[in-house]
Amino acid sequence: MTPAPFRPDVLISEVGPRDGLQSVQATMPTPHKFAWIDALHDAGLREIEVCSFVPARLLPQMADAAEVVAHALTKPGWTVMALAPNLRGAQAAMAAGVHKVTLPVSASEAHSLANVRKTTAQMVDEVRAVVALRNNTAPGVHIEVGISTAFGCTLQGEVPEDGVVRLAAALAACGVDEIGLSDTTGMANPAQVRRLFQRVFAEIGERTGAAHMHNTRGLGLANCLAAFDVGVRTFDSSLGGLGGCPYAPGASGNVVTEDLVFMFEAMGVRTGVDITRLIAAREPLRAGLPGEPIYGMTPEAGLPHGWSQHV
């Protein structure tokens, strides 16, 4: 009898090649991106955000987006995702052949205007147009929205929870497949994470998507744990903690994939990711971005004495 296929308990969605690379000044050369993406695939990651489709004059780091997608698509068994800030970007992403498009919609008007020069309502309209495009031209593509600044905003301060829940409902009504919550500015706390995800689950059920947490004040893993506790099963993170948001002052530090995988695997929650290979994937990152600081407590401390992982 064939053994049942391995099904991880949680999905680690690696955002480094997009979120990380667009946050640093240097541009990683395309062949280095390929090598890094290959190493991430080898480590067992099964979802990856490889680029964003934005004008190259705004983000020269992403000028090779279509090439990068094409390369990632040569690897089997994973979901290749790109970020698009608008309809035009989504069109380019679908044309490049991505499996999944992710759009950022800010719950904070101030952040929305700073990030994409549109109000939140205008972004919902944009998302609706992207869903229509998908339905007409690429029905197999998955549409995800990450609600930015869902837990607070450095520009606006508090972000009312009712507004986040209403926004999630509006996006679900647009036909978005998956709606996650992003702590863009590193302001979330575990109590809030549990409360808000529970409310979103109650509102949109199965369409509730990823927790995208930052480690700005050291709470990244605690917030991921809190999200896991209330049923979240997809987690965004970035190898070496690369990334943040250039338009949210003070925001820094995506959750470190290595530490996140270590936490879950140590808990007996299977990620499907081989942590030794994951740590090895820091090498092509370093090679492609010489001198850029990369983070991670687990790679620095090493795996515990007697550690064994059955991937």
Added chain:
Amino acid sequence: MTPAPFRPDVLISEVGPRDGLQSVQATMPTPHKFAWIDALHDAGLREIEVCSFVPARLLPQMADAAEVVAHALTKPGWTVMALAPNLRGAQAAMAAGVHKVTLPVSASEAHSLANVRKTTAQMVDEVRAVVALRNNTAPGVHIEVGISTAFGCTLQGEVPEDGVVRLAAALAACGVDEIGLSDTTGMANPAQVRRLFQRVFAEIGERTGAAHMHNTRGLGLANCLAAFDVGVRTFDSSLGGLGGCPYAPGASGNVVTEDLVFMFEAMGVRTGVDITRLIAAREPLRAGLPGEPIYGMTPEAGLPHGWSQHV
């Protein structure tokens, strides 16, 4: 009508002056210790581990232990605690006038021998003698044991949970007031923290004491959250993350008090600690240990936009 006295929801037990200072090479001069302890009191901390009573030839950093206790006792409204590795140390601590003596008892035999040159069973006997001494000579003194390497050991590897629970029960039977669990080597994970504290609560109830977590692999706050979730209400931490254990290779990084207080206060869990003053207490630490690296994400990132705390 007089308002009800403020009661924090959790007790933050600052261990920096003991655990931190004994882990660094340099010796903080006594007047600097006084200034640092004063700043910690000003910040609203209500329990502090100020020193350990050990021979000065072993830990010259602690040669002024009795003076430090005497100084800390001049401050009102907090519990002054000292570590003692044995009966002789406990005697000296009580003679110095501490409110509370804490003894480390390792669940790992290998760590116990390396740390105090006694087996675990010999340490339980030592604790029994300390309780008898307390009963006869200083009945008001509180006796705490922190079970070291409760979650794993770098020397021995896995530490069986049954053994930890049995050890907690044996210590409770000795008359110890409070028995906590220490992740001496930074190997704990949140699932294990919940499971083990729940088992210890089931075994010894109200005598269950502090969670002493390390941030070796970045899981310090997640582990504190996990402990809080199952009812732990006392948390050890160290300002600036100073400390570790010199006898457990690879162990480093106490949980950072600043980040721990930030997490709880952001969650609406009251610590009684004023985080702005707490961050200010890093200055006397720096002044007393020039050049020593100190950590903390919250002090680096700053408090969030719009943060307000009602201490």
